[in-house]
Amino acid sequence: MTFGETETAPLLSAPRVRRATNRRLTLGLVVFSAVVLVAVVVAGLAVGGAANQTDFAAKMLAPSLAHPFGTDWMGRDMFLRTLAGLSTSVLVGLGAAVASSLIALVLAAGAALGPRWMDAAVSWLIDLMMGIPHIVLLILISYALGKGFWGVTIGVALTHWPSLTRVLRAEILQCRASGFVAAARQLGASRLAIAWRHMVPFVLPQFLVGLVLLFPHAILHEAAITFLGFGLPPEMPAIGVILSEAMGYLSAGAWWLAVFPGVALVLTVMLFDGVGSGLRRLLDPQSAQE
Incomplete structure (x- = not known):
């Protein structure tokens, strides 16, 4: 080995070490955020009954060691109510985000792979939905469905798919x-085989990132x-x-x-945003090095 080779070897390996370190840190943050969110949901479900227990002898107490978030006008522990409320909000956001992302995937596939009239119809529907304020349309749908858990979930799901649909449509067109894909067609592969072996892996990263990033919007609009x-x-x-x-x-x-539940909601939204941003860095080789 020459002198020049011994000098350049560490220089060539330094970027690789830095990339591996960045990816490990990003993966660690994603896993930590996901574990915290799962723990919040499980804890909220576990204390659901205790969160509604009243004690009028301990009403309107300021935060203390016995009641870290204080108590309300019925003597209910605000820490337990906040955990239960976050769990409910996360479950609503989960259902709405999954349904909305599936709607986006179906419409994007139809627009990109179907006839021209379907592409024009989906594009027109996207422009129509994005031209109406989210909160107004969400209120109308939720009110028409009788409000409640399912009314809010369906309302959020039906109003949050347009942006993800545009992204997935562009990804499918790029893959097509x-x-x-052209080589697979020439080799005689069927449409189903091309879609399963090539298009699904190509679109899956964007789909997963879009699904996770729908959570913060769903939770905030549910709370609103x-x-x-x-x-x-x-x-x-x-x-x-x-x-x-x-x-x-x-x-x-x-x-x-109001302060403690509001801060808890903001932190939960930030955790979801951190998971989505981390997944984007892990799945995109260029952004992983930022």
Whole structure:
């Protein structure tokens, strides 16, 4: 080995080490965020009954060691209610995001692989949906379906697919025009085989990232319409319900009724955003090095 080879070898290996370190850190953040979110959901489901227990002898207590988030006007522990509310919001967001992403995938595949009239129809529908404010359309759908858990979930699912549909349509068109798909056609592969072996792996990363990034929007919009009274019922512990009820007591100095649930909602949304951004870095070789 010459002197020049011994000097350049460490320089060539340094970028590889840096890339491996970045990917490990990103993967660690994604796993940590996912574990925290699962723990919040499980804890919220476990304390669902205790979150509704009332104790009028301990009502309107400020945060303390016994009640870290204080108590409300019925003596309910706000820490337990916040956990239960986050669990409900995450479950609504999960159902809505999965349904919305599947709608986006079906419409994108139909627009990219179907006849021209289908592409024009899907494009027109996307423009129509994006021209209407999210919150207005969501309120109308939720109210028409009787509000409640399913009304909110269906409303969020039917209003959050357009952006992901555009992305998936572009990915499918790019895959269809690629050289390896053309080679597969020339080798006699069927449409089903091409779709399963080539298009699904090509579109799957964008689909997963889009699915995860739909969670924050779904959770925030669920909380927004519930806060306005068009979402989940008052007897169901949810962040929107908690914040809506707390508005009547803020003037009395009970700041903890809104601050802690609001901060918990923001942190949950940030965790979902962190998972989505991390997945994007892991699945995109270029952004993994940023």
